[in-house]
Amino acid sequence: MQVWEYITDNASKCIELTLEHILIVGIACGLAILIGVPIGIAITRNKSLADKVLNTANIFMTTPSIALFGIMIPIFATFGHGLGKVPAITALVLYSQLPIIRNTYVAIKNVPPELVDAGRGLGMTSWQRLREVEIPLAVPVIIAGLRTAAVMSIGIAAIAAYIGAGGLGVLIQQGIGRSYEPMIITGALLVSILAIFVDGFMTGLEYLVTPKGTKVGRRMRHG
Amino acid sequence: MASMLTRIYRLLLVLLLLFLGVLLERAGMLEYLADPYESAYVLTLARQHVVMVAVAMLLATTLGLGVGIVFTRAGMKRYAGIVMYIVGLGQTIPSLAVLAIIMSFMGIGFRPAVFALFIYSVLPIARNTLAGINAVPNWLLDAAKGMGMNNRQILWHVEIPNAMKVILTGFRVSLVICIGTAALAFLIGAGGLGEQIFMGIDLMRTDKLLAGAIPTILLALLADYLCEFLSLVLISKGLRLEQA
Numbered sequence: 001m002q003v004w005e006y007i008t009d010n011a012s013k014c015i016e017l018t019l020e021h022i023l024i025v026g027i028a029c030g031l032a033i034l035i036g037v038p039i040g041i042a043i044t045r046n047k048s049l050a051d052k053v054l055n056t057a058n059i060f061m062t063t064p065s066i067a068l069f070g071i072m073i074p075i076f077a078t079f080g081h082g083l084g085k086v087p088a089i090t091a092l093v094l095y096s097q098l099p100i101i102r103n104t105y106v107a108i109k110n111v112p113p114e115l116v117d118a119g120r121g122l123g124m125t126s127w128q129r130l131r132e133v134e135i136p137l138a139v140p141v142i143i144a145g146l147r148t149a150a151v152m153s154i155g156i157a158a159i160a161a162y163i164g165a166g167g168l169g170v171l172i173q174q175g176i177g178r179s180y181e182p183m184i185i186t187g188a189l190l191v192s193i194l195a196i197f198v199d200g201f202m203t204g205l206e207y208l209v210t211p212k213g214t215k216v217g218r219r220m221r222h223g
Numbered sequence: 224m225a226s227m228l229t230r231i232y233r234l235l236l237v238l239l240l241l242f243l244g245v246l247l248e249r250a251g252m253l254e255y256l257a258d259p260y261e262s263a264y265v266l267t268l269a270r271q272h273v274v275m276v277a278v279a280m281l282l283a284t285t286l287g288l289g290v291g292i293v294f295t296r297a298g299m300k301r302y303a304g305i306v307m308y309i310v311g312l313g314q315t316i317p318s319l320a321v322l323a324i325i326m327s328f329m330g331i332g333f334r335p336a337v338f339a340l341f342i343y344s345v346l347p348i349a350r351n352t353l354a355g356i357n358a359v360p361n362w363l364l365d366a367a368k369g370m371g372m373n374n375r376q377i378l379w380h381v382e383i384p385n386a387m388k389v390i391l392t393g394f395r396v397s398l399v400i401c402i403g404t405a406a407l408a409f410l411i412g413a414g415g416l417g418e419q420i421f422m423g424i425d426l427m428r429t430d431k432l433l434a435g436a437i438p439t440i441l442l443a444l445l446a447d448y449l450c451e452f453l454s455l456v457l458i459s460k461g462l463r464l465e466q467a
Contacts, residue, residue: 049228056236062447063440064403070420070436071243074250074429083424155317159407163424172323176410181327188320195315 003189006182014171018190021167024085024160025153025198028092032149036097037142040104041130050105057098065091065156069163088165092156096149103145107138140210147202154195158187168194247433255430265419265434272415272442275333275405279340280398287345287393291352292378303353310350318343318404326411336413340404344397351393355386387458395450402443406435416442 007014043050060068072087081087111134119129161169171187174180247253256262294303322339329335359382367381383390409417419435422428 046228049232052229052232058447059444062399062443064406064443066403066406066417066420067436067439067443070423070432071440073424073432074246077429151315155319158317158319162421169319172319176323176326184323184327188323191320192316195317196312199315 002182003185006186010186014186014190017166017168017170018194021154021157021169021191021194024089024157024165024167025092025150028089028153028157029096029146029150031089032093032096032100033146035093036100036145037104039097040101040142041108041135043101043105044108054098054102054105057101060094061098065095065159066162068094069160073163083164085165087163088157088160091160092153095156096146096153099145099148099152100142103141103148104138107141108134110141111137136211140206143202143206143209147199147206150202151195151199154191154198158191247437250433251430252433252437255434261434265416265438268414268416268418268435269438269442271413272402272405272417272439275337275340275408275413275415276398276401279337279344279405280401282337282341283344283397283401284348284394286341287348287397288352288390290345290349291356291390294353295356295382296374303357307350307353310346310353314346314350318400319407319410322404322407322411331412333413336405336408336411336415339411340401340408343404344401347393347397347400348390349393351389351396352386355389355393356382358389359385384459385462388454388462391450391454391457394453395447398446398450399443402439402446406439 039053043053068091069087072091073082076082076087076090115133115137116129119133124132157165157167158169158172161167161173168187168191171183171190173187175183175185175187256265290306293299294306321343322336325335325339325342329338363381363385364377367377372380405413405415406417406420408415409421416435416439419431420439423430423432423435
């Protein structure tokens, strides 16, 4: 009940922090798509390169988030952005690379070769085949990767409050500092709700962007 | 084209390593670690970190495997979907939120931290055990039944060995997340290498910060490799051949 009181008393602050959190994650995911999807497509042409890129992305994924923040601070401090949103967003972009690159790579690799051949038979150039055949079929899987990335980013952005990036982690950070329970629980609850909501939203999006033809095919295969 | 890309990639890696090395030296981390008092302290923290992770993972593996096995038995199978849903929901909850919520119930110290790590680490193991055992093809089970195996034998000799690869993936994910989350356990008073990182940030002392961050990263990477090694030992030879 105290939690509810805290939220109603500090509604504007909670909304502001939630928006800030969404902004950080949104920018990071946007950048991550712009970097990750082209890389994912590019490495489908070369197996050994693909392995190396995926391994590198895996190393970033293995690195604990607070340790990555720790390493970024001295690096970014050399040009005056040691604390704040810049290192936080950079770390989020790095973390998001593995799910996005891997899903793009797997999705494009799994496009049935006969469809690509059919495209070739229709006289499509390789660029057209990529745009008209491979990418539309791959989009649902890419969105699934983005979902993983977004949910993970929301969790890591909460930790980024400790390097001054703002967002809902601030409630947890300050709450722990003050041993003020309602504040801690409010922060934890809002972050969790945000993550669950984004997860559900992206699942819906995944369904929406699946081309109609493949949805029918899927249903037939399962039933 | 391809070989050039590979060469550029290698060059970038070498440059990155060099850059990191220079950074470490410039930041004074090496000097910091050379101090006998500080290095002993970092070792103590590392030990705390490892103990925390080990206890949590031991409990989590036991419970996770148990849940995974129980909910794939014939009588309990219909609840598997619900369990999967709950586990999926739990995994979307951020680690810091889990720590914070557990702290508000159990207070601060080593025990709440281990409990939070345990709760958070169970999820990937349980999910992958469930998924792995469910994915064992039916014809394998039929063959085992035809050979006259009883349920227990089917579980130990057919289902678990075939699901081992997926289970180990879950274990690896869980272990790596656990090491990362244990670094946050400092916030609820459990020590660990996170202490160096957070203190370093608060005091703006790069050397202290890096002396915590680098060992944490090495620990996570080491755990990752350890799991790869485990998969060599635990996955039976016949199944490995199939993959290659």
